Amino acid sequence: MSTTTKNRGETVTPATPAVDTAGVMALLERGRTLATPVLRAAVDRLAPPMDTVAAYHFGWIDAEGNPAEGDGGKAVRPALALLSAEAAGAAPEAGVPGAVAVELVHNFSLLHDDLMDGDEQRRHRDTVWKVHGPAQAILVGDALFALANEILLELGTADAGRATRRLTAATRKLIDGQAQDISYEHRERVTVEECLEMEGNKTGALLACAASIGAVLGGADDHTADTLERYGYHLGLAFQAVDDLLGIWGDPEATGKRTWSDLRQRKKSLPVVAALAAGGPDSERLAQILAADAHKPEEEFADFSEEEFAVRAALIEQSGGRDWTSQEARRQHATAMEALDSVDMPAEIRARFVALADFVVVRER
Template sequence: MATSDVLPHATADHEAYRALDVARGRVEPALRSALDTLPEDMRHIARYQFGWIDEHGQSSDASGGKALRPALVLLAAEAAGGTAEAALPAAVAAELVHNFSLLHDDVIDTDATRRHRPTAWTVFGASAAILAGDALLSLAYEVLAGSGHPGALPGIRLLNTTVQELIQGQVTDLAFEQRGDVDVAECQRMAEAKTAALLATSCELGALFAGADRRRTEHLRRFGHDLGLAFQHVDDLLGIWGDPGITGKPAYSDLHARKKSLPVVFALNSDTPAGRRLGAHYHQPPTSEADLTGTADLVDTAGGRTWSHAQADRLLTSALGHLDAADPLARVDELTALAHLVTRRDH
């Protein structure tokens, strides 16, 4: 039985945070070495993105993120009977692709803060941030190609397919902003492409670099996919009701941007009085803090909040079912604890 099913939250959380810390400790030296191969200007922006330096190039201890995706690569590799060391290039590549997407997303969404400090594009300019993202994507493929691992070529193909999914997800997300008829199913497909795809690929890369069979690989991939979609539901909830001191983003950030996030789209399609009131003004820019608070209340009253909670719970259960079906040879406690941690709604 998984650790988080039998131990208090605090113990399970400790195990999850420890798994993230271990993954970060393993990946960061290799990640730093990879970034050292970039041209100086791109290297500077990339180091800022990872929280290692400030805008002036001075050493910084800012957050570089949770390291969730590299942790999933390494843990999945061990769960599939391989070693974390052999899967290290895949973990580095997954983290590079993730940060490529963040650099581009921040420019596209004109987000001013990430991880409690100014986004790279606000510091270095939009064009430079886009180019730095391109550099990270190119580097991800180079890290895999240079690993010499038998899984390198299929890993490159898998990662490339995933990047195409990420791009399509972003294109769809942007298109939603101009539409008033987005339904729940297509919003879920967008979230699968934008978020679930890379978490699924992270687990699949770990299994690939462990030489796992197709059955185990598929269940680990499904674990990552369902966990990723659950994570997006939680992230969308935090984008409306999250504490800015914890999320590192302004209050009601998704509502201010009029994002068609999962709880919002459910509310808009609810055919309730609150949903109809929401639809009548959601295409208009917010006018005040009270407007944003009222909009959040409409999403809640129309059922968006409750639905996303239920979906996150359902998807977490499904993810853990796939983890069990994969017959993991190791790290089941860490993967279970990590799944519970990233789908919590209070951080």
């Protein structure tokens, strides 16, 4: 059990993989280049004012409607969808409708979750419900979800039907995960298993879909698609473990979130539940503090000083919650690698899946 506080941003130890950063950047860039024009054309189909609200959400325009240089996020999902088509022996372009559909579902869930959670900021900007009101956040979320199905189904092929079915299953899990997330906020104790299940639903399911949807559209059989889903699912859990570390110890400059972001929201994230499960004096002290926090009114809690959150973060770390989560990211990464080994694909494509997974566990935003 460590008693010193690590540096901010130092998320995963030990044995950080040597990431092929240039290769990953090229992959992410390819995903954005191929998917974004199709995504924009899809969003343009929305009736006003939904097209404008969606364009704001994606960062293509600012709140006044002027063109903006959007931070569209890391774009791991589109990159995965295109790679997935290649894993099935198809051209990366075959994965584009899948990449766009997954991005639409992801953003549908962001729009609704930000409203449900009362989150006012995303990617360094005010969230849609803050700028355009709750009704537009609901409505445009609904529209993006419908659009995702439309984009796939209008391909009119049997593979598109299979892809839509998988996307629908992933979306249901996404919604289950959000339901669990909300219900856990009101509970004093959440087990590590419950937290992992929630994160598997909220993050794993859609990354699983991204990692397999291109293959499905490229004509892969169900076994290949299932195995790629497994890779994506565990990649998603690794991704989320890192996100949970960044949510407490991340650098605000890099993440675009406030310091101690997840602690401010009283999130039962992995480092917290692992620390509470660890036992020992620090863990018990943390449990007492968080139990008292849970009953504080929102205003009082929001007025806490940096130092008060730092105390909680230190107890989480001293109870081993930070290390456990780092190791969990590594374990999930390893399970994703195992899944990858049981799909037959060109070595070059496999290397890209590996590089993406390596990148996910060492990123700082």
